[in-house]
Amino acid sequence: MERLNGQLKIGAIVFPQMDQMDFTGPFEVLSRLPDSKFHVLWKRRDPVTDVHGLIITPDTSFAESPQLDVLVVPGGQGQELLMKDNDVLQFIQEQARGARYVFSVCTGALLCGAAGLLRGVKATTHWSAFHLLGYFGAIPRNRRVVADGQHVSSSGVTAGIDGALLIASFLRGERVAKQIQLAMEYAPEPPFNSGTPTTASPEIVEAARSAMQEITSRRHATARRVAFEMGFSRF
């Protein structure tokens, strides 16, 4: 396993209508890394409100951000509003040039795709958006966490915890990652077996798909536009 010496600079983008746990899961893991500094990033230091109403305040503006070792890109409904946002896409592109890892959580993968980071890269995302990965040139991998060179991606929401523990081990070794896991008492026992479309009952999958239909359609239209602009002619 690779280890970095010296203080690690880690950052996560937060934004309006994000899904807070896409960010707070990785924050919980990576903010515990020894000799590291975690930056909570947005265009400005103004508070943002997540899709269910949680108010989170960034501590570093894009302009103030140092080159990061790890950039975390969360998702959630608000991701769709940023798919044409040049401030955000350029920030991701610029950080990606020097970062050791770019870590997309949930539909944060679509933002990384719009920034051009997923061409020829194995990646995953939230199950409801998985069929869109190809539009960005990604090689879809239906797994909870996918690591392909610089890019690490996790599937939906809570998968950011698993991905962040893997990245913690890449950065500081397994021993440190395991100690963080113990401190977080991360030995999950979901009371139901309904966490993926293959284990949930068909009626529950249908209800969840139906509740997400509008945002999924909008994401699909955006993915087609990006594919066209990137010159992926098969779409």
Added chain:
Amino acid sequence: MERLNGQLKIGAIVFPQMDQMDFTGPFEVLSRLPDSKFHVLWKRRDPVTDVHGLIITPDTSFAESPQLDVLVVPGGQGQELLMKDNDVLQFIQEQARGARYVFSVCTGALLCGAAGLLRGVKATTHWSAFHLLGYFGAIPRNRRVVADGQHVSSSGVTAGIDGALLIASFLRGERVAKQIQLAMEYAPEPPFNSGTPTTASPEIVEAARSAMQEITSRRHATARRVAFEMGFSRF
């Protein structure tokens, strides 16, 4: 399973030096309940900073809070600073009189204990504080989630997700809870098996205990004081 009709009022206390995931885990689950309102509570509406630096802004002061159906009490290092805080202990006591559930996450159980809610109640907490439950009159149960009448408790940090899914099923039925689980893609795959003191290696447990030694000693001294004040003579 019991179900409640009408809008649910759910709230969580946030406070300085808390562990943010003790709160953001349950928030992610319970804020998705249909026909519900989630209140992020503190003495005032001023932002609080969690133990690793995340800035969270409450949306409701204690004085503004309605009677809640569910009160979530998180933990983390900052919990110890509140063990003599009458504003906080009284708020918990008053809400507990009318709430359907009080849900302690991690060392939030010690706060509930100081508020007198755990006398004769089966409960759990973070593994590093588990030996302190008896001082508050609780009946310690070494499980990830414990439900005993009004009181639901979870073990450390990430266990709040599991406990919140159970409470979601109590409130709105298993079908709703399972749909929330699917939307959060909660099918965890921890990359290591190091989430509890029984599965982690002895050297990792020792390192984690050692890192928490100071806060554990302070919690122990406080637990003795509370036991004395409550008249539990066996301590």
